[in-house]
Amino acid sequence: MTEKITTVICPICGQSVVWTPANRFRPFCSERCKMIDLGSWASENYNLPADEDQPLSEEIKPSEP
Known part of the structure; x- marks a missing residue:
């Protein structure tokens, strides 16, 4: 039986990325793309x-007893 290789597209540069535990930057292709996303x-x-x-929580007035 053949294992299916899952690939995703890097959300920053559009490069194809293999989704495996060995890719520590997934879903990004590299640390550079990961840091660009974090900066955004x-x-x-x-x-x-x-x-x-x-x-908003600041706008909520306490209820009267």
């Missing part, structure tokens, strides 16, 4: 959508 998160270039219907 740290610079707040990525963001997650917020649920606008929910008030």
